[in-house]
Amino acid sequence: xxxxxxxxxxxxxxxxxxxxxxxxxxxxxxxxxxxxxxxxxxxxxxxxxxxxxxxxxxxxxxxxxxxxxxxxxxxxxxxxxxxxxxxxxxxxxxxxxxxxxxxxxxxxxxxxxxxxxxxxxxxxxxxxxxxxxxxxxxxxxxxxxxxxxxxxxxxxxxxxxx
Amino acid sequence: xxxxxxxxxxxxxxxxxxxxxxxxxxxxxxxxxxxxxxxxxxxxxxxxxxxxxxxxxxxxxxxxxxxxxxxxxxxxxxxxxxxxxxxxxxxxxxxxxxxxxxxxxxxxxxxxxxxxxxxxxxxxxxxxxxxxxxxxxxxxxxxxxxxxxxxxxxxxxxxxxxxxxxxxxxxxxxxxxxxxxxxxxxxxxxxxxxxxxxxxxxxxxxxxxxxxxxxxxxxxxxxxxxxxxxxxxxxxxxxxxxxxxxxxxxxxxxxxxxxxxxxxxxxxxxxxxxxxxxxxxxxxxxxxxxxxxxxxxxxxxxxxxxxxxxxxxxxx
Numbered sequence: 001x002x003x004x005x006x007x008x009x010x011x012x013x014x015x016x017x018x019x020x021x022x023x024x025x026x027x028x029x030x031x032x033x034x035x036x037x038x039x040x041x042x043x044x045x046x047x048x049x050x051x052x053x054x055x056x057x058x059x060x061x062x063x064x065x066x067x068x069x070x071x072x073x074x075x076x077x078x079x080x081x082x083x084x085x086x087x088x089x090x091x092x093x094x095x096x097x098x099x100x101x102x103x104x105x106x107x108x109x110x111x112x113x114x115x116x117x118x119x120x121x122x123x124x125x126x127x128x129x130x131x132x133x134x135x136x137x138x139x140x141x142x143x144x145x146x147x148x149x150x151x152x153x154x155x156x157x158x159x160x161x162x
Numbered sequence: 163x164x165x166x167x168x169x170x171x172x173x174x175x176x177x178x179x180x181x182x183x184x185x186x187x188x189x190x191x192x193x194x195x196x197x198x199x200x201x202x203x204x205x206x207x208x209x210x211x212x213x214x215x216x217x218x219x220x221x222x223x224x225x226x227x228x229x230x231x232x233x234x235x236x237x238x239x240x241x242x243x244x245x246x247x248x249x250x251x252x253x254x255x256x257x258x259x260x261x262x263x264x265x266x267x268x269x270x271x272x273x274x275x276x277x278x279x280x281x282x283x284x285x286x287x288x289x290x291x292x293x294x295x296x297x298x299x300x301x302x303x304x305x306x307x308x309x310x311x312x313x314x315x316x317x318x319x320x321x322x323x324x325x326x327x328x329x330x331x332x333x334x335x336x337x338x339x340x341x342x343x344x345x346x347x348x349x350x351x352x353x354x355x356x357x358x359x360x361x362x363x364x365x366x367x368x369x370x371x372x373x374x375x376x377x378x379x380x381x382x383x384x385x386x387x388x389x390x391x392x393x394x395x396x397x398x399x400x401x402x403x404x405x406x407x408x409x410x411x412x413x414x415x416x417x418x419x420x421x422x423x424x425x426x427x428x429x430x431x432x433x434x435x436x437x438x439x440x441x442x443x444x445x446x447x448x449x450x451x452x453x454x455x456x457x458x459x460x461x462x463x464x465x466x467x468x469x470x471x472x473x474x475x476x477x478x
Contacts, residue, residue, distance in 0.1 A: 023278060024199060024200060024203050024275065024278050026204055026206075026207055026275075026276065029280075029411075032280040055164075056165060057164075057168075060168045060172070063172075064192075065195070068189065068192040068193060068195065069195070069199060069200075070278060070279065071320050073179045074175045074178075074185060075172035075173065075174075075176040076172070076176060078168070079168065079169055082165060082172070083169075086164075121176075122281070125180065
């Protein structure tokens with residue numbers, strides 16, 4: 001398979017770096033509660049598009065970096081991103097066939113699960129959000145998915161990343 | 163299979179990170195990436211700020227300059243008074259034979275980031291272990307205590323604010339010295355006093371100062387002002403709410419306080435030694451020159467901080 005030769009892999013890393021940046025960028029106070037899960041979104045796209053290139057190892061490493069950036073326990077974001085990647089990987093054959101809105105629905109559930117795990121882990125360390133607001137980021141991310149997907153697909157095709 | 167491996171690995175990492183300090187060096191080294199990322203993340207804000215500054219008119223700048231001058235004059239006047247008061251305080255403390263009140267050493271620092279999780283109140287500042295920042299160090303702004311350092315990286319550190327739900331600080335009511343513990347509520351404009359008896363003398367408008375009893379924060383810095391006291395007969399304790407005096411979500415420049423690192427026992431023995439030395443010197447002096455009016459109290463107030471001089475050094 002010639003198609004499996006790595007080409008323009010830096011684009012993947014650049015997009016993940018951008019996601020890390022966006023996940024800590026300053027936001028107005030009222031928008032902070034609904035901050036999209038940028039890392040999970042962009043990781044999901046690459047897992048769906050290039051499952052042989054981006055997998056759980058990548059997700060785990062990026063998650064560790066996110067932990068350092070956010071000052072959470074080392075491994076907290078890592079385990080969540082690994083979980084998201086695992087779910088997307090096991091669904092990816094089907095997800096690729098779905099129309100965009102259906103993909104969004106499935107991803108809403110996946111991101112919701114991720115946020116639930118996040119809530120549990122936060123509760124263990126004592127900083128527990130008092131409300132149901134923790135599902136908001138999952139919802140926002142699911143709504144953003146079509147746009148992220150279209151943009152990344154454009155980049156993907158233009159630079160023929162593999 | 164790989165999911166299992168990574169999950170176990172992460173769980174192990176989390177436990178180790180939470181319970182032991184083995185990972186601290188690794189964390190602080192990885193922390194090197196934090197500053198550039200937050201700097202990039204803040205770039206739009208910084209650019210906007212500098213653009214507005216560049217474009218602000220000359221008259222605006224002149225007006226601001228005028229205002230700052232007036233403010234500086236006011237502060238200078240207050241400072242003059244303060245010098246006299248400090249001297250008086252030092253003299254009185256000498257009489258009481260307690261340790262001298264000394265200015266703490268401070269280091270100015272700037273806010274570079276806010277924790278992206280909206281449910282925790284933590285900020286990132288631009289000083290780290292390379293600048294001598296220590297774990298647990300108190301952070302102030304111009305109006306009062308803000309919080310303490312919880313994570314030190316080479317060039318940055320993370321500060322837990324007073325209002326985080328996991329934070330509490332021992333305080334004292336300025337009016338009558340009543341002690342209490344002020345806990346964060348997760349609301350940036352509210353602290354709550356825990357376990358205050360219904361009959362306790364706390365009123366609206368009371369200023370709460372840090373009491374220094376937890377040996378983490380220096381004593382005597384303003385923490386909050388009581389805004390509400392609710393006596394509910396259904397509750398075992400009075401509900402006392404207070405508003406932090408520091409601008410927790412507005413301050414951009416902060417001060418890191420270096421307090422005396424010695425334990426109270428060390429401090430006591432040091433001051434005892436200093437007292438003995440002073441006594442000996444006084445005896446020698448009185449033998450050589452019997453009539454001597456002492457009063458040289460300035461030493462403590464303008465001594466270069468950081469090494470608080472224990473009580474009753476030379477004078478007398």
